[in-house]
Amino acid sequence: MSRESFDLDIRIDPERQRVAKQRAREGRRLMLLELGVAAALVLGFLASGASRRLKAALLGAGLASPWLLVGAYLGLVLVGYALAMAPLGWWSGYVRAHHYGLSTQTLRLWLADEAKSLALSLVFGIAAGEVIYWLLRTYPDTWWIWGSTFLAAASVLLGFVAPVLILPLFNTLTPLDDEELVARIRRLAERTGRRVAGVYTIDLSARTTAANAMFMGLGRTQRIALGDTLYSQYTPDEIETIVAHELGHQVHHDLYQGLALQTALLVGALYLAHLFLRWGVARFGFAGPGDVAALPLVALAVGLFSLVTMPLANAHSRWRERLADRFSLQATGNGAALARAMTRLANQNLSEIDPPRWAVWLLYSHPPLAERIALGSEAPA
Numbered sequence: 001m002s003r004e005s006f007d008l009d010i011r012i013d014p015e016r017q018r019v020a021k022q023r024a025r026e027g028r029r030l031m032l033l034e035l036g037v038a039a040a041l042v043l044g045f046l047a048s049g050a051s052r053r054l055k056a057a058l059l060g061a062g063l064a065s066p067w068l069l070v071g072a073y074l075g076l077v078l079v080g081y082a083l084a085m086a087p088l089g090w091w092s093g094y095v096r097a098h099h100y101g102l103s104t105q106t107l108r109l110w111l112a113d114e115a116k117s118l119a120l121s122l123v124f125g126i127a128a129g130e131v132i133y134w135l136l137r138t139y140p141d142t143w144w145i146w147g148s149t150f151l152a153a154a155s156v157l158l159g160f161v162a163p164v165l166i167l168p169l170f171n172t173l174t175p176l177d178d179e180e181l182v183a184r185i186r187r188l189a190e191r192t193g194r195r196v197a198g199v200y201t202i203d204l205s206a207r208t209t210a211a212n213a214m215f216m217g218l219g220r221t222q223r224i225a226l227g228d229t230l231y232s233q234y235t236p237d238e239i240e241t242i243v244a245h246e247l248g249h250q251v252h253h254d255l256y257q258g259l260a261l262q263t264a265l266l267v268g269a270l271y272l273a274h275l276f277l278r279w280g281v282a283r284f285g286f287a288g289p290g291d292v293a294a295l296p297l298v299a300l301a302v303g304l305f306s307l308v309t310m311p312l313a314n315a316h317s318r319w320r321e322r323l324a325d326r327f328s329l330q331a332t333g334n335g336a337a338l339a340r341a342m343t344r345l346a347n348q349n350l351s352e353i354d355p356p357r358w359a360v361w362l363l364y365s366h367p368p369l370a371e372r373i374a375l376g377s378e379a380p381a
């Protein structure tokens with residue numbers, strides 16, 4: 001990959017910020033609309049009796065075994081939901097992304113990604129659903145404890161295999177082929193005193209013009225991936241601060257922390273589903289909590305719980321991101337490069353650097369870029 005020449009006196013582009021603000025406002029409205037449509041779909045499916053009629057039709061088609069019934073019901077519901085949400089997804093993920101010049105995706109690639117995502121959600125959704133419904137039939141009072149334990153274990157397993165089995169369905173990871181950067185990263189790693197995850201580049205440019213870097217995997221599949229959209233447009237100093245930020249996530253065990261929080265939230269979500277089922281089974285005339293036609297009640301409980309706890313999960317994430325930024329400052333001692341990298345990210349990704357407080361509190365998994373830029377530029381040189 002060849003790098004372009006770099007402007008070291010990079011500033012926030014006011015015109016890009018104006019567009020970024022408009023894009024952020026639209027994005028928030030669109031998110032609200034998507035939430036409203038999803039809630040209306042699930043409520044309508046429940047209250048109209050459509051869920052019960054779907055189950056009756058599947059029973060009528062001879063699917064008497066609960067395993068076959070649950071599998072067929074979940075498959076049809078997942079496909080139906082994906083199709084119903086597809087127009088909004090196309091608008092926000094394809095049309096708008098192109099409108100703002102952030103997408104390089106062809107319609108064909110977008111459709112292929114959607115089809116693969118749906119196939120994955122069918123495989124994982126039906127597998128997890130079969131286990132949860134078996135638990136619901138077998139332990140109607142304590143299923144939510146075993147269910148959340150099972151889902152937590154499944155998330156750990158998924159965390160291990162995702163970088164090697166799932167990510168390659170969409171992207172290609174290539175070991176970083178850059179002697180200078182590899183040497184710098186090795187020096188960084190020596191300062192942390194750890195066996196450090198491998199560094200790769202990832203072909204984000206097939207889909208987007210936006211830059212990103214990520215830390216992924218658990219145990220032996222841990223790795224740092226630098227988007228080619230970042231690698232080709234940032235100076236080695238700047239990339240070093242970003243790699244150091246990702247190393248911070250590794251050193252602070254942030255993926256394990258995230259899994260622990262997710263597990264706690266899962267217990268809460270499934271307990272609320274348990275309460276919804278206890279209330280709703282009689283109200284809507286279902287056969288019992290293990291009746292698959294009562295699934296909309298579970299979806300409503302889990303959706304409501306996730307929505308209410310979203311600020312908490314985001315606050316936790318922003319805290320870990322701040323720690324990773326501080327780790328990067330300490331490890332590289334180069335606040336100016338960190339500030340430049342964050343400024344480039346804002347300009348390139350059309351990111352609003354100073355979103356409204358309430359939006360940060362509700363929706364932001366990372367601190368606003370203005371804060372991250374200030375952290376770098378105010379650090380003692």
Ligand SMILES: [Zn+2]
Pocket residue numbers: 245246249321324
């Ligand atoms: Zn991070």
